[in-house]
Amino acid sequence: MNSIKFLYSAYAATWTIHLLYIGSLVRRYRRLKQELSELKQK
Amino acid sequence: MHKQSFGGGDAMSLLSSTTRGTITRATLTKDIRLEWRSKDALNSMLFFSLLVVVIFSLSFDPLAEESRRIAGGLVWVAFLFAAVVALNQTWARELRNQVLDAYRVSPAPPNALFMAKALGNFFIVSLLEALMTPLFIIFYNLRALGPAWQLIPIGLLGTWALVVNGTFFAAISLRTRSRELMLPLLLFPISIPAVLGMVAGTTAILTGENSAHFWIVLLLTYDVVFTTACLALFEKVLEAE
Amino acid sequence: MKRLFPILAVLTALMLGYAVYQALVVAPTERTMGDVQRIFYYHVPSAWTAFLLFFVNLVASVAYLVKRNPKVDALAMVSAEVGVVFCTVVLVTGPIWARPVWGIWWTWDVRLTSTLVLWLIYVSYLLLRRFSDSAQAPALAAALAIFGALDIPLVYFSIWFFRTQHPQPVIGGGGSIDPRMWRVLLINWMAFLCFALLMCWSRYRLETMRREVEEAQALESLLGDDRGPSAEIRNPKVALNRSGQ
Numbered sequence: 001m002n003s004i005k006f007l008y009s010a011y012a013a014t015w016t017i018h019l020l021y022i023g024s025l026v027r028r029y030r031r032l033k034q035e036l037s038e039l040k041q042k
Numbered sequence: 043m044h045k046q047s048f049g050g051g052d053a054m055s056l057l058s059s060t061t062r063g064t065i066t067r068a069t070l071t072k073d074i075r076l077e078w079r080s081k082d083a084l085n086s087m088l089f090f091s092l093l094v095v096v097i098f099s100l101s102f103d104p105l106a107e108e109s110r111r112i113a114g115g116l117v118w119v120a121f122l123f124a125a126v127v128a129l130n131q132t133w134a135r136e137l138r139n140q141v142l143d144a145y146r147v148s149p150a151p152p153n154a155l156f157m158a159k160a161l162g163n164f165f166i167v168s169l170l171e172a173l174m175t176p177l178f179i180i181f182y183n184l185r186a187l188g189p190a191w192q193l194i195p196i197g198l199l200g201t202w203a204l205v206v207n208g209t210f211f212a213a214i215s216l217r218t219r220s221r222e223l224m225l226p227l228l229l230f231p232i233s234i235p236a237v238l239g240m241v242a243g244t245t246a247i248l249t250g251e252n253s254a255h256f257w258i259v260l261l262l263t264y265d266v267v268f269t270t271a272c273l274a275l276f277e278k279v280l281e282a283e
Numbered sequence: 284m285k286r287l288f289p290i291l292a293v294l295t296a297l298m299l300g301y302a303v304y305q306a307l308v309v310a311p312t313e314r315t316m317g318d319v320q321r322i323f324y325y326h327v328p329s330a331w332t333a334f335l336l337f338f339v340n341l342v343a344s345v346a347y348l349v350k351r352n353p354k355v356d357a358l359a360m361v362s363a364e365v366g367v368v369f370c371t372v373v374l375v376t377g378p379i380w381a382r383p384v385w386g387i388w389w390t391w392d393v394r395l396t397s398t399l400v401l402w403l404i405y406v407s408y409l410l411l412r413r414f415s416d417s418a419q420a421p422a423l424a425a426a427l428a429i430f431g432a433l434d435i436p437l438v439y440f441s442i443w444f445f446r447t448q449h450p451q452p453v454i455g456g457g458g459s460i461d462p463r464m465w466r467v468l469l470i471n472w473m474a475f476l477c478f479a480l481l482m483c484w485s486r487y488r489l490e491t492m493r494r495e496v497e498e499a500q501a502l503e504s505l506l507g508d509d510r511g512p513s514a515e516i517r518n519p520k521v522a523l524n525r526s527g528q
Binding site: 003004006007009010011013014017018021022025028029032035036039042 | 303316317318319321322325326329365368371372375376379380382383478482485486489492493496499500503507
């Protein structure tokens with residue numbers, strides 16, 4: 001049935017949003033780690 | 043706190059309420075005099091809303107019947123965007139010679155300053171509306187089918203709703219990196235119910251299909267709630283580092 | 284506390300897997316809507332979680348203005364950010380559900396519009412935090428959060444009244460929910476709550492770390508420069524003693 005496509009796209013969209021957010025958290029964490037190591041070198 | 047330790051009681055509170063009034067009046071007259079001499083804000087607001095009127099009436103070419111339905115939205119959106127011009131320069135003027143810092147260290151109550159600024163903006167935006175409304179009526183061939191006098195409470199309450207929160211958020215956006223950009227971003231989401239009230243109320247009166255009573259009550263509630271909130275929280279914003 | 288984090292992570296993963304199984308396999312198929320109704324198990328728990336997080340944000344904002352505790356401020360900020368993520372999920376899954384069921388992607392209905400306005404208010408909250416200096420951001424943001432909370436009932440009533448004046452597609456409609464559906468719904472909500480807690484926790488740790496780095500950088504820029512009157516800056520007590528004389 002056609003409606004199953006909507007179900008899967010909704011579930012996929014949910015997890016895409018969550019994964020994008022987690023990705024941004026990881027990116028911000030990496031940047032902080034780098035800044036911290038730069039500070040320690042000085 | 044320390045004020046009460048001097049005399050305390052009714053005499054002291056009477057004194058502080060009169061000084062509050064004096065401070066409000068002094069700041070208000072100063073701002074209006076400054077605006078009257080330069081007319082910077084008023085002129086740019088007038089021209090801006092004139093542009094909105096012309097551009098929209100060109101792109102819609104409204105008939106009298108249609109224009110009744112869209113005019114409420116048009117008028118208020120034009121005023122909303124024009125008001126941002128006045129609101130943005132509310133506090134910017136006080137930054138130049140550290141006037142705001144001087145005010146912060148003085149014992150003057152912050153609410154008095156806030157009320158003066160809000161009333162000043164209310165005056166300027168109301169003046170703009172009074173000047174622009176005839177133009178809107180001419181360009182859109184407007185004639186109210188409902189009770190037209192109700193447009194006055196909607197106009198006054200709606201303008202105060204925009205201006206009181208606008209003055210508060212202008213004080214907030216003053217502390218951010220991109221001042222002028224920030225104000226509409228903060229003000230518009232919070233103003234949605236007020237804008238809906240003004241637009242729907244005006245449309246109800248112009249078309250004469252519905253009663254505007256609910257919207258007047260809604261605007262009144264909005265005004266009471268947010269005027270209280272502004273007065274309660276303004277000190278926190280002014281003192282924020 | 285830190286050891287608890289991986290345990291929570293594993294637990295959340297297991298619960299989310301179980302919840303998906305429950306939602307897609309165990310839950311009964313709805314009679315009129317069919318399988319699309321299973322979006323409900325993601326849409327509704329996300330909405331509840333978002334509202335809960337926004338409520339936490341309000342409480343933390345008020346508490347910050349009273350107590351001025353930077354940790355409470357971090358909590359307010361974290362709950363708003365994760366709340367916006369969940370609210371985005373609600374706003375995206377909603378139209379995907381509406382399209383096959385009502386035949387339209389979006390309608391300016393009370394609940395939809397209020398949720399959208401809520402999302403707009405909290406996005407402006409996050410923008411304010413992003414664009415203000417870290418010393419001023421907490422108090423300004425807390426004030427905005429209180430304004431937003433006061434706004435929500437007004438938004439709801441104004442849109443509710445506006446909609447009763449205008450024709451709109453008939454949507455929703457009451458009717459009882461199968462108790463098996465309730466069970467699956469609650470399981471999904473629990474799983475998403477754990478997930479939200481996990482994200483808040485990670486974001487909170489990130490924020491604490493960011494503040495530490497910021498402090499270290501500020502200190503470094505003060506100490507790294509030897510030209511200035513360094514004695515006062517290195518040892519604040521010296522400056523205090525001098526001014527006290």
